[in-house]
Amino acid sequence: MNHRIVRRFNMFESSLDISEETGIIEGRKFNNLDWSNEHQPDLVFKSCVIIDSKFSGANLNGLRLINCQVFNCDFIEANISNGEFENTLFYSKDSQKGCDFHSADLRSSKFICCDISTSNFYRAELFDITIDRCQAQGCHFELADFTKVVSRKVIFSSATLTKSNFKYSDFEGVYLEKCDLSESNLVSVVLSGVNLEGSNLTNTIFSPSRYDGLSIFKADLRNAEISNIDVRLLDFSGVEIFEWQMIPLMEEMGFVIHPDN
Incomplete structure (x- = not known):
């Protein structure tokens, strides 16, 4: 054109x-x-x-x-x-505010190498969104919709949230089953009521501030830096990790780990 x-x-x-x-x-x-x-x-x-x-x-x-x-x-x-x-850049250093995408339709949109920090995506339609290599600190994704309803019983979610800094962002109540969050910074994020079942969380820094009601069944956390998680409070069934990642998880529970003789 x-x-x-x-x-x-x-x-x-x-x-x-x-x-x-x-x-x-x-x-x-x-x-x-x-x-x-x-x-x-x-x-x-x-x-x-x-x-x-x-x-x-x-x-x-x-x-x-x-x-x-x-x-x-x-x-x-x-x-x-x-x-x-x-x-x-969607973030103003002068006002320390992002933009307001409350209830906006951003389906199949792509943010590449952007700064969307502190932007508001509350209840936005975000199915098939891409946020890649972005600064996204302190964003509000509460109740944003990453899903597509196929039928009464079938809900399909799609999102690529990769290589981005989501530190302090709030994802409360979102559905991200089988989505890709690999290589992202998830320090101090709110994951209350979030569905991350089957999601790709490889190479993330996975340290949420709140995670009550989080579902991570069969999530892939291989090579992730996992901290601030009490494994007794979550169902880790089917979650994939490497052997070396067990040590910090056990230490979080209070175990004192000694090397093998």
Whole structure:
């Protein structure tokens, strides 16, 4: 598809008009945009800055953000499915806040090498989402939906949450069965009521702050750094680990481990 290149500007703009033709917006700065409930699919922003703007309820299906800075923006209930976000900052160091994706549709979207720290994904639709090589500290994923209902009795979950820093993030009540969280930092995360059955947790730093109601049946924790877990409180049936990982787990229970003579 050929994209229309929209002319560059250096100063902040508070409005943006796009024709029906799909556009590439490059090297521009925007603040206080109000695109609430707008219909603007398949847009591409490159090297842009977007601050304090509203996209709540908008149809932004297929949105692409490349090397952008998106600070203090409202995407509540927006349709951003099939979006692609690369090397983009959603976290403002000045305000120490991320963006608000509360109840947004982010199905099949991809965050690659982004900073989404402290962003709010509460009750967002996240089936088939990819978050790879991202900073995602302190994010709110409570009750986010990573599933697709196939039938009354069949629920299928899909998510790739790999090589990312989820330290202090809250995943309470989410369903991540057979999802890929490999090589991610899961220090001080909230995993209360989370289903991680059959999930790939290899090479993670697995040290949740809360894990009441966590289900990890047949999860793969090989080569993970496991700590802050009382194995007596969880069902470890079918969980895969290496032999060397048994020592810290036993020490967490109070055993004093001596080397073999």
